[in-house]
Amino acid sequence: MSLLTTAGLVEIFVRLAQRMKDERDELCRLDGIIGDADHGIAMEQGTAAAAAAVAALPDTATLADQFNAAAKGFLNAVGASSGPLYATAFMSAAKMAGPRGAMPATETPTLIKAMADGIARRGKAVPGQKTMIDAWDPAARMAETFSEQAETSLAAGLAAMVEAAKAGADGTARMVATLGRAARLGDRSLGHPDPGAVSATMMIAVFCEGFAKAENAG
Amino acid sequence: MSLLTTAGLVEIFVRLAQRMKDERDELCRLDGIIGDADHGIAMEQGTAAAAAAVAALPDTATLADQFNAAAKGFLNAVGASSGPLYATAFMSAAKMAGPRGAMPATETPTLIKAMADGIARRGKAVPGQKTMIDAWDPAARMAETFSEQAETSLAAGLAAMVEAAKAGADGTARMVATLGRAARLGDRSLGHPDPGAVSATMMIAVFCEGFAKAENAG
Amino acid sequence: MTPTQKIINDGNAAVDEMLVGILAAHPRHLTRSLAAPRAIIAREGPRPGKVALVIGGGSGHEPTFLGFVGKGLADAAAIGNVFASPPPQPAADAAMSAHGGAGVLFMYGNYAGDVMNFDMATELLAMDGIEARTVLTTDDIASAPKDRRSERRGVAGNVFIFKAAGAAADLMMPLDEVERVARRANDRTYTMGVALSACSLPQTRRPNFDLPAGEMEIGMGIHGEPGIRREALRGANSIVDEIMDAILGEMNAPAGDTVAVLVNSLGSTPLMELYIMFARVAERLDAAGLKIHASLVGPYCTSMEMAGASITIMHLDDELTRLIDHPCDCAMFQQGANK
Amino acid sequence: MTPTQKIINDGNAAVDEMLVGILAAHPRHLTRSLAAPRAIIAREGPRPGKVALVIGGGSGHEPTFLGFVGKGLADAAAIGNVFASPPPQPAADAAMSAHGGAGVLFMYGNYAGDVMNFDMATELLAMDGIEARTVLTTDDIASAPKDRRSERRGVAGNVFIFKAAGAAADLMMPLDEVERVARRANDRTYTMGVALSACSLPQTRRPNFDLPAGEMEIGMGIHGEPGIRREALRGANSIVDEIMDAILGEMNAPAGDTVAVLVNSLGSTPLMELYIMFARVAERLDAAGLKIHASLVGPYCTSMEMAGASITIMHLDDELTRLIDHPCDCAMFQQGANK
Numbered sequence A, B: 001m002s003l004l005t006t007a008g009l010v011e012i013f014v015r016l017a018q019r020m021k022d023e024r025d026e027l028c029r030l031d032g033i034i035g036d037a038d039h040g041i042a043m044e045q046g047t048a049a050a051a052a053a054v055a056a057l058p059d060t061a062t063l064a065d066q067f068n069a070a071a072k073g074f075l076n077a078v079g080a081s082s083g084p085l086y087a088t089a090f091m092s093a094a095k096m097a098g099p100r101g102a103m104p105a106t107e108t109p110t111l112i113k114a115m116a117d118g119i120a121r122r123g124k125a126v127p128g129q130k131t132m133i134d135a136w137d138p139a140a141r142m143a144e145t146f147s148e149q150a151e152t153s154l155a156a157g158l159a160a161m162v163e164a165a166k167a168g169a170d171g172t173a174r175m176v177a178t179l180g181r182a183a184r185l186g187d188r189s190l191g192h193p194d195p196g197a198v199s200a201t202m203m204i205a206v207f208c209e210g211f212a213k214a215e216n217a218g
Numbered sequence C, D: 001m002t003p004t005q006k007i008i009n010d011g012n013a014a015v016d017e018m019l020v021g022i023l024a025a026h027p028r029h030l031t032r033s034l035a036a037p038r039a040i041i042a043r044e045g046p047r048p049g050k051v052a053l054v055i056g057g058g059s060g061h062e063p064t065f066l067g068f069v070g071k072g073l074a075d076a077a078a079i080g081n082v083f084a085s086p087p088p089q090p091a092a093d094a095a096m097s098a099h100g101g102a103g104v105l106f107m108y109g110n111y112a113g114d115v116m117n118f119d120m121a122t123e124l125l126a127m128d129g130i131e132a133r134t135v136l137t138t139d140d141i142a143s144a145p146k147d148r149r150s151e152r153r154g155v156a157g158n159v160f161i162f163k164a165a166g167a168a169a170d171l172m173m174p175l176d177e178v179e180r181v182a183r184r185a186n187d188r189t190y191t192m193g194v195a196l197s198a199c200s201l202p203q204t205r206r207p208n209f210d211l212p213a214g215e216m217e218i219g220m221g222i223h224g225e226p227g228i229r230r231e232a233l234r235g236a237n238s239i240v241d242e243i244m245d246a247i248l249g250e251m252n253a254p255a256g257d258t259v260a261v262l263v264n265s266l267g268s269t270p271l272m273e274l275y276i277m278f279a280r281v282a283e284r285l286d287a288a289g290l291k292i293h294a295s296l297v298g299p300y301c302t303s304m305e306m307a308g309a310s311i312t313i314m315h316l317d318d319e320l321t322r323l324i325d326h327p328c329d330c331a332m333f334q335q336g337a338n339k
Ligand SMILES: Nc1ncnc2c1ncn2[C@@H]1O[C@H](COP(=O)(O)OP(=O)(O)O)[C@@H](O)[C@H]1O
Pocket: A031, A035, A036, A038, A039, A040, A042, A043, A080, A081, A082, A083, A085, A119, A122, A123, A124, A125, A130, A131, A132, A133, A179, A180, A181, A194, A195, A196, A197, C083, C084, C085, C112, C113, C114
């Protein structure tokens, strides 16, 4: 039975930090059009701090400890809008993962669902408001359908979640923001994707690829 | 006998103001390289104020009144380095022209000499220091040689004075400034003509062409 | 594309190096604890029985926010990364250090990030039995229509709104009163800006949006967020008239009333241009029969090196006049007793 | 080449419109007579028996010069066109209005134009039996070698030098004493700047020199006059070190002495960068065993929207410390009694 281990999660946070480092300028560019051009920096610094916090934990740390450390690290490095949202997401994932050294890979989609719920709870955004929820929500709903029908393979389920997030993020270009910084632009935000939804898709991809890898390693 | 009349002098100051208006940006460009880029504005505003002051005088005004009015107008419109220098130049020309309604055209070279002396007295510059003196002095010395040898025609004499001024101004490019704003550049002022010498050449040309015209009109 | 010209070291260290410099330059005004390097506390002002006014937000707006920390105004400021709200911890630390047992009033611009972080800080303080209330500034009249005023951004009007609340707290008014004054000050403060260039974050040094030379963005926010309209740059009087039409139109103050005026640089626009704007603002106020009681002209709430300016008008009454005149001695803003 | 983005009306009217705005914004600090629109007089300060400190120079350096007119500092300022000395008449008018029968001290930067115009003003005043002396500021250590100090330019150090002289006059010292203090203050003040961009005059709106992006000019003057060297832009600490090496090298103050520090913006460089520089200045002063007594950080002596900064160090002694701490209440610079 393949497991997502604490070692595996450390690896995932390292890859997440690297991915956001590579995407910094593009995310800043997107956030410059409808926001204040700092989203790439927030995600780079946040994920770097999260990865460092997770790596610094003792070997005895559980999956919950890791997600909570990531939450605290991300929040204190960033603030802004993404800080509280991703801190709450990781704390929510910590509760879902529980104080275990490992969890069955097949349960990992519930972590995506937990993160999406945390973001919705903290930010109070609903789909269609041109926020990161428009990527997290489709991925979370796909995660739910996966756990109900056992016959799709984990890998296929995880891939479908990433696709759903991507489609959601692309959809934000056709939305008018009604929440957060871009809400003040009225229809001038049309035609531009929401940077938070784009970075959410990248994060969901790194998590899902990591969860899929855990399956093979198992 | 051809005369420089007060009407003729009004005309000269109008043409001087127009010439400096046309040359504003070039003089600012030159002053930007080794100074503070305002010389063109100073000369435009100074000559415009001088022309207005002269034009505003009653018909009974003498040549001296006109030059003194020009001096006051230029000084109060400009300040900077060129203000006091050209105010003193015009006051010196006023003394030379005297309280007359007109003066023989052949005496007009003495006005150039008087202006040069005024500038030297106020600014205490000597030739070779990369200032406007390096245009006024050659013109003044040419004016002296003219009045001594009667046989050169006034027109030829006046033209020679303009040529001497031009040669002097061009020469400033090969000088290192030791006075005024550019003096602080050391050899970095080499290769660039002095803006004050360049504008002096333009002024000398307008005066001399005006004095030459007075001769034909006589 | 060469990076924007800045005198900094590593872009990521810009905010923390700035804070070291600020504390070195203003030792008699400001201090901080090693445990909370992003919570800057006033040396004078905080005292038992006084409501603690704690302000804060992203860096890059200096002298806003920590320039207004000092006796008579704010008791502490929580500092975030450039254009990013501070996390909950510095905000809670600032309140913990500055409060005098009479409650805390958080005041900051109305941005999603700030609201989330300061609300989390409020939760942390409640766990320690410290009551913290929040008044958001919403003076940017270009950022939402009048009937949705609560969605508006807080921009340069912060200066007057914080000043009024800080004075009320310094006069030892209770929390309910300081909050009432703060809301009233916010409701009577109107700001609109115009941007003539973008600005760059120290980490990327790339303009955060592209505003072609020869154009201006009317109603732009102080983080470079797009405004109402982008069009060809016009003369100062024409720009001031458009802004004053909007402000006077909404403020609708009866002739004979008095106002406070702030002509604020967004960063690189120099005093000469601000005073040229002020001349026209004074003309328009005179024409509307409104008297100027107090004026501030200069870079008070900026966006790093952004070119542009904003005009803020506070519609005064007796109470707000007394509070605006109240003396203060902050690191980057001093006002004597004899206004 | 699109013109530089400025919020002005007609470029030729910029200075006069600015003055209208300044008088409208600071009615309790400044006044002028209709006959002398370019002579700005302090409402409080001038009084019988007091030496009149009259400062002045070209516009475009705001808050220098007229921002320092007020009780405790300058009694009047004569204002010229942008980067151009005022003509003799406004300088003479300023002195006539402000003097208290105890003589006049003209103080301004050491530029050919200023010297000629203020000397002509001195001649005009002598005709009316008013004695006017002159002390030129020469604090720009990059503008001439140490042995030809009298040829140096006066730049941001003006702020401290004028402050010392103004305090001496406000303490009713006689003309000889005020002149002595002014010369001593000038001799102990050292400044060097670095420019990161050009600036444009309102009439031409074209950069007055061409400094390619990615480069800086070390030792540039405050009118955009070329400096010592042009080279690739470096980090803040490296720039500060070069300037501090030059200043400390010449100042050569024994460890244990105190200094006043000004980190001045040339226009568009924002406070964040100035404070990053200040952090390094403080480190270098500490390493040299020198204590900071007073600090100013911000745009004090500018070149319109030029990017860049300058560092000024004044080597204090007991007398200069008292004078630097002396309270003042000027239009754009206030300092309370309790320094
Ligand atoms: N209330 C909210 N709920 C969900 N997402 C939000 C909310 N507010 C903002 N966001 C997301 O945050 C992103 C911007 O984040 P960031 O640039 O880091 O913060 P800031 O807006 O403070 O600069 C937006 O693109 C949007 O997706």
